[in-house]
Amino acid sequence: MDLLLLLFSAIWYILPAYVANAVPCILGGGRPVDLGKNFFDGNRIIGNGVTYRGTFFGILFGIITGILQHFIVILYMDPQSVFNYGLTGYIILGFLLGTGALFGDMLGSFIKRRLKLNQGQSAPLLDQMTFIVFALIFAYPLYQQPVNLMVILLVISPIIHFSSNIIAYKLHLKKVWW
Known part of the structure; x- marks a missing residue:
C-alpha cells in the first residue's frame, strides 16, 4: 500500500473519532x-471541560460521521472497497470510535487533574494521544486495522490535533490554542 493511500485510509478510518473529539468544543457545556x-x-475528578452534553453530541456526531462515510462509499467509491463496512458497520464503528475518543479524552482530563494541571493547561502528547489510543482500543475488537495504519495514526494525530486546535482558537471556539 503506497503512503498516500495509507494516509487516506488512516484518516478515513479514524474520522468519526476526530469529529467526536472536536464536537464538544462547539456543542458542549452544561453539567460536568x-x-x-x-x-x-x-x-x-475530571473538571468542567467534560460535560454530558458534549459527550452525548460527540458520540452522536461520531455516529453521524460513520453514516455519512457509508453514503460517500456507496455514492463515490467502489462499494467493493476495503472502506465498505455497510451501514450498520459504519454506525457501530462511529459509535465505538466516538465513544473511545471521548473516554480517552476523559481519562486524559482525569490524569491532568491528578498532575494538578488546571482545565485548559497544556499536557503535550497526553492531550493529543489519549483520545486516539482509546478510539483505536474501543474499535479494535470488531475492526482490526493493520499495524502500519495504526502507527500512521499515532504519528499524524498530534499534528492534526494541534492544527485543528489552532483553527478552533482562531475561530474563538477554544480559549487556548493548544
Whole structure:
C-alpha cells in the first residue's frame, strides 16, 4: 500500500473519532460528567471541560460521521472497497470510535487533574494521544486495522490535533490554542 493511500485510509478510518473529539468544543457545556465532585486527592475528578452534553453530541456526531462515510462509499467509491463496512458497520464503528475518543479524552482530563494541571493547561502528547489510543482500543475488537495504519495514526494525530486546535482558537471556539 503506497503512503498516500495509507494516509487516506488512516484518516478515513479514524474520522468519526476526530469529529467526536472536536464536537464538544462547539456543542458542549452544561453539567460536568464528574458532577463537580472531587477525587481523593482533593482535586476535581475530571473538571468542567467534560460535560454530558458534549459527550452525548460527540458520540452522536461520531455516529453521524460513520453514516455519512457509508453514503460517500456507496455514492463515490467502489462499494467493493476495503472502506465498505455497510451501514450498520459504519454506525457501530462511529459509535465505538466516538465513544473511545471521548473516554480517552476523559481519562486524559482525569490524569491532568491528578498532575494538578488546571482545565485548559497544556499536557503535550497526553492531550493529543489519549483520545486516539482509546478510539483505536474501543474499535479494535470488531475492526482490526493493520499495524502500519495504526502507527500512521499515532504519528499524524498530534499534528492534526494541534492544527485543528489552532483553527478552533482562531475561530474563538477554544480559549487556548493548544
